[in-house]
Amino acid sequence: MGAGNHTGVSQFLLLGLSDDPDLQPLLFGVFLSMYLVAVLGNLLIILAVSSDPHLHTPMYFFLANLSLVDICFVSTTVPRMLVNIQTQSKSISYIGCLTQVLFFFLIFAVMDSFLLTVMAYDWFVAICHPLHYMVIMNPRFCGLLVLMCWLLIFWVPLIHILLLRRLNFCTGTEIPHFFCELAQILKVACSDTLINNIVLFVATALLGVFPLSGILFSYSRIVSSLMRISSAAGKYKAFSTCGSHLSVVSLFYGTGLGIYLTSAVTHSPQRSSIASVMYTVLTPMLNPFIYSLRNKDVKGALERLLGLGTTCL
Template identity: 75%
Template sequence: MYLVTVLGNLLIILAVSSDSHLHAPMYFFLSNLSFIDLCFISTMVPKMLVNIQAEKKDISYIECLTQAYFLNTFAAVDNFLLTMMAYDRFVAICHPLNYTVIMNTQFCVLLVLLSWLLMFFVSLLHILLVKRLTFSTGTVIPHFFCGLAQIFKVATSDTLINNIVLYVGTTVLGVFPMTGILFSYFQIVSSLLKMSSSVGKYKAFSTCGSHLCVVALFYGTGLGVYLNSDVTQSSLRTMIASVMYTVVTPMLNPFIYSLRNMDVKGALGRLLSRATSDP
């Protein structure tokens, strides 16, 4: 699954960067989403595979904090990118004449950079707060990666401040992007209902199909992890839900976009034909 995820996301990045037909804001965000998915899964799965091969489940304190830092950063940037993609579709469908003016290259790059910078500092705040906590020697985390919530549960000192900051940050950084996605699609549906041509409606909304599938997968599996960790104390069920969120979702995203999007299909076909025709 890890190799399939790496290959799929690398192909999406190569197709977007090498094909002039895909040099548009929607595909710029898509290539960034593939890069984030690649980084996200590479933060935890290689370590897990090494542990399985060596039959040793140790992770050092520094490695654990590093993993928690990058997991939190990549998950939140992934969330922001899905919101940017929804906004891109909103502008393309509701304001087509101003699309190139609004979604210019500088604006798109600025959005991505701001999301990276914001999450670098937010994740750093979490890690600095974790450094205040104390842990017993040989602490066992009943999970296959070091998440902030899992680290808080095994600390031997008071984690009230850490939990407050985590819940506030998760709420703010989760609710605002989700609100942006819902607002964008509310405006898109309102605009489509005003169209008289059914063919025009289908063509306009078909560009949103892949994004809607990815959003449903991302938030559906994320909600599954949250509900499992809150409702049940079973670490096994929580880990199974986490596998869906952290491993299965990044693997499926490239397939969703390549199978549902004719432009991406064409770009991948041209990329593979060039690769096979080279001596």
């Protein structure tokens, strides 16, 4: 293979999850089903929150935003993989890899993390400062929180892409993944990636550890506050209302952490690819079920929404 910089490389090859041709129809069917469930489930959450006046509160405002981000998140990886399986092609253009997958994937992944942190803060204010909740979490402040999250995340993928453009890649570079994951791209570069890896490590620490620390701090204060409640029924109700968010946080950060631990221990690209399915596809698919099954308000709104749709038909 001839070496060349990014101007001479027109495409990369995504190896996907398996080279076995007999598995391709099964992979296509499974991932198409998971994608449709993820999109439809999150879309129902958005419609339920927007159509039901009872859900026009800060908590459900953030939930609707999380569902929107999850739709975008899963849409950056799965459709491209399905097209590649259907056309039996592994190629993705250099520009497509940097923009369609890498740029937007990073944006929505970080936005997921930020929104989960904002939702933890919302629970903290609701439980620890209930008398001042509506004053603190007013609509203007909630809107500014979401807007600030969007403004903060755009510089992250931009810096990574600018640093990637200085790297050299070999013609016909193969990426052992089903999407253009940054760490895998750095591993197959033909030039020194020290600066890129340092920036990746710092960005992961800032945008992963700090939000998670904020979530843990919020819940430590919430637990401390709940321990002072004398009523067992009151404690159970408060803990149950936080259960959905805690489940989503555990699923998102647990699978993400598992990927990096798996990569560090096994050094197997194929296992890393399979592990990536957990947080890129499975988490967005399960989030609507977690919130709808554990939340009576969301279940009621969904029933009214589907009931209205049935009546109109």
